[in-house]
Amino acid sequence: MSLEAIVAIIAGGLVSGSLYALMASGLSLVWGTVRMFNFAHGALVMVGAYSAWYMSNRGGLAKALQPLGKSIIESSENSGALGGLLLPLGEWLVSMRGGFGLVLGVPFAILCCGLVGYVMYVLLVKPFVGKPGADLVVIITTIAGASFMQNGVQVIFGPRYKQLDRILTGPPLQVLETAIGLQEVLVIVLTPVALLLLHFFLKHSKLGMAIRAVAQNDDFAHLVGINVGQIYPLTFVVSSILAGLCGVMLGGLFFILPTMGAQELLFAFVVVVFGGLGSLPGTIIGAYVIGFIRESSAYIFSLYWAPVVLFATLILVLIFRPRGLMGGEES
Amino acid sequence: MLFQVENLTSGYGKIDVVRDLSLHVDDGEHVGLFGPNGHGKTTLLRTISGLIETKAGKVTFQGEDITNLDARKIVARGLIHVPQGNQLFPRMSVQENLTLGAYVARTDKHKSSNFEKVFSLFPRLKERLTQRAQTLSGGERQMLSIGVGLMGMPELLILDEPSVGLAPIIKEELARAIAEIAASGVTMIVVDQDVELLLGICERLYLIEKGTVSLETADVSQVDQAEILEMYFGKVT
Ligand SMILES: Nc1ncnc2c1ncn2[C@@H]1O[C@H](COP(=O)(O)OP(=O)(O)O)[C@@H](O)[C@H]1O
Ligand SMILES: [Mg+2]
Numbered sequence: 001m002s003l004e005a006i007v008a009i010i011a012g013g014l015v016s017g018s019l020y021a022l023m024a025s026g027l028s029l030v031w032g033t034v035r036m037f038n039f040a041h042g043a044l045v046m047v048g049a050y051s052a053w054y055m056s057n058r059g060g061l062a063k064a065l066q067p068l069g070k071s072i073i074e075s076s077e078n079s080g081a082l083g084g085l086l087l088p089l090g091e092w093l094v095s096m097r098g099g100f101g102l103v104l105g106v107p108f109a110i111l112c113c114g115l116v117g118y119v120m121y122v123l124l125v126k127p128f129v130g131k132p133g134a135d136l137v138v139i140i141t142t143i144a145g146a147s148f149m150q151n152g153v154q155v156i157f158g159p160r161y162k163q164l165d166r167i168l169t170g171p172p173l174q175v176l177e178t179a180i181g182l183q184e185v186l187v188i189v190l191t192p193v194a195l196l197l198l199h200f201f202l203k204h205s206k207l208g209m210a211i212r213a214v215a216q217n218d219d220f221a222h223l224v225g226i227n228v229g230q231i232y233p234l235t236f237v238v239s240s241i242l243a244g245l246c247g248v249m250l251g252g253l254f255f256i257l258p259t260m261g262a263q264e265l266l267f268a269f270v271v272v273v274f275g276g277l278g279s280l281p282g283t284i285i286g287a288y289v290i291g292f293i294r295e296s297s298a299y300i301f302s303l304y305w306a307p308v309v310l311f312a313t314l315i316l317v318l319i320f321r322p323r324g325l326m327g328g329e330e331s
Numbered sequence: 332m333l334f335q336v337e338n339l340t341s342g343y344g345k346i347d348v349v350r351d352l353s354l355h356v357d358d359g360e361h362v363g364l365f366g367p368n369g370h371g372k373t374t375l376l377r378t379i380s381g382l383i384e385t386k387a388g389k390v391t392f393q394g395e396d397i398t399n400l401d402a403r404k405i406v407a408r409g410l411i412h413v414p415q416g417n418q419l420f421p422r423m424s425v426q427e428n429l430t431l432g433a434y435v436a437r438t439d440k441h442k443s444s445n446f447e448k449v450f451s452l453f454p455r456l457k458e459r460l461t462q463r464a465q466t467l468s469g470g471e472r473q474m475l476s477i478g479v480g481l482m483g484m485p486e487l488l489i490l491d492e493p494s495v496g497l498a499p500i501i502k503e504e505l506a507r508a509i510a511e512i513a514a515s516g517v518t519m520i521v522v523d524q525d526v527e528l529l530l531g532i533c534e535r536l537y538l539i540e541k542g543t544v545s546l547e548t549a550d551v552s553q554v555d556q557a558e559i560l561e562m563y564f565g566k567v568t
Pocket of ligand 2: 491
């Protein structure tokens with residue numbers, strides 16, 4: 001294997017690992033706390049990508065607001081003081097016809113995903129919490145939710161592929177004579193930052209500690225005064241935001257389409273089981289390991305063989321460590 | 332009267348475990364509950380603290396009706412229940428467990444002095460601050476469990492079987508600590524199999540059988556305890 005290939009595999013592994021880590025950590029958090037698997041988690045990736053696109057791209061919200069901006073400008077010309085006040089707004093809207101950029105796009109995606117995550121919890125999960133067989137019922141309801149979101153997005157945005165603007169433009173980074181795209185570099189660098197923020201939230205904030213407390217002993221969590229009923233939706237919101245971030249990154253690397261996130265969800269499940277159910281450190285280590293396995297098997301065999309190699313590895317790990325890499329070591 | 336349970340009935344599903352039970356605790360009093368295993372003591376405590384629904388009857392705390400209030404609202408009033416089996420957050424450190432004990436807002440301003448109180452009562456916890464709860468010994472876990480309860484600044488502290496399964500030396504150490512908490516003026520309900528331990532702490536005892544109070548003592552703290560025991564419960568040892 002050439003040095004060039006090794007660098008490419010490492011870079012590719014870091015990118016895939018980052019995406020899996022963002023996605024699987026949310027999945028793992030929900031599993032650890034609510035004891036349910038959210039099959040709409042992949043659709044949230046898609047929601048993140050679309051909402052970032054809608055806010056940032058000139059074909060999105062900015063385009064939709066152009067007529068409003070123009071009519072404000074027109075009407076302000078023949079309507080006194082109020083018109084004068086509104087004029088700058090109209091001019092601003094018209095001036096933003098190139099899109100609101102990712103500076104607004106990313107926070108908007110976070111907001112949307114948090115909101116969708118909350119609504120999803122209320123509609124698809126909450127009615128079944130504490131009832132017998134809830135974990136199985138929720139598999140069905142969240143699959144239904146995912147399908148609803150995918151079709152809804154298809155209706156709203158149409159089937160044509162979209163792509164996010166590049167945050168960094170310029171020639172790719174040269175590492176040992178191998179070119180690595182700036183977008184990829186961004187993913188590699190920003191993901192650990194997001195995961196570190198997650199770590200600090202869970203470890204040091206009151207609500208984050210409450211999430212972990214409920215995950216470890218919900219009975220005792222009640223007895224120290226934690227509002228357990230509030231922690232479940234909060235966990236969904238946090239997990240959905242992580243999925244949304246993954247979507248924004250995916251949207252910067254590949255095309256955005258209604259079914260995106262589905263394959264990532266599959267890999268994220270592999271990661272969660274591989275790393276040890278409910279263990280956040282295990283999940284994150286697992287994500288990067290799976291990322292590297294995927295990239296190297298794609299290089300050595302072919303992209304189509306990557307899932308086969310992955311599942312073979314998963315089965316092997318589970319034979320020797322039935323609870324995954326760090327099972328029973330939950331955060 | 333600080334705390335009163337009137338004609339309480341509760342249980343699991345259709346089965347009533349606690350039946351028509353009444354008891355009361357005065358301000359500053361320490362009351363012991365004992366009785367055979369499986370007769371509903373834990374169920375009673377879990378009903379009081381809002382983990383199990385009250386089917387009938389009434390629970391009053393500080394003059395207010397707290398029947399079927401959410402557990403967290405009961406905790407916020409200072410009714411703190413340290414559950415049976417030294418329950419903790421197993422994969423969190425001693426410090427994190429104690430911090431979570433002070434989750435309710437009314438304890439915010441007193442957090443550091445409460446930490447000091449817990450450490451002076453249980454110096455071992457201070458030595459093991461960063462250790463995960465699940466790696467502590469049984470006695471230490473029980474100490475931590477009580478410590479978490481104290482971080483919540485109890486107006487009424489309820490301990491469920493604090494001495495169960497502990498070696499005699501540890502048990503003595505724990506009994507001393509509980510007596511110290513009692514002496515510091517915290518009102519308490521203590522459930523334990525060990526009547527002698529209860530007699531060292533409590534002024535009054537209730538015998539719980541088949542989900543209800545079958546015997547209630549007068550003040551046992553002033554009189555010869557062996558005599559009291561025989562009088563009420565026959566030969567107990
Ligand atoms: N979660 C539960 N579901 C159904 N029955 C229970 C449950 N917990 C306890 N019980 C039953 O309730 C009865 C009283 O138990 P408990 O309150 O734990 O008694 P004690 O604390 O006096 O030993 C027992 O018969 C027990 O089997
Ligand atoms: Mg019991």
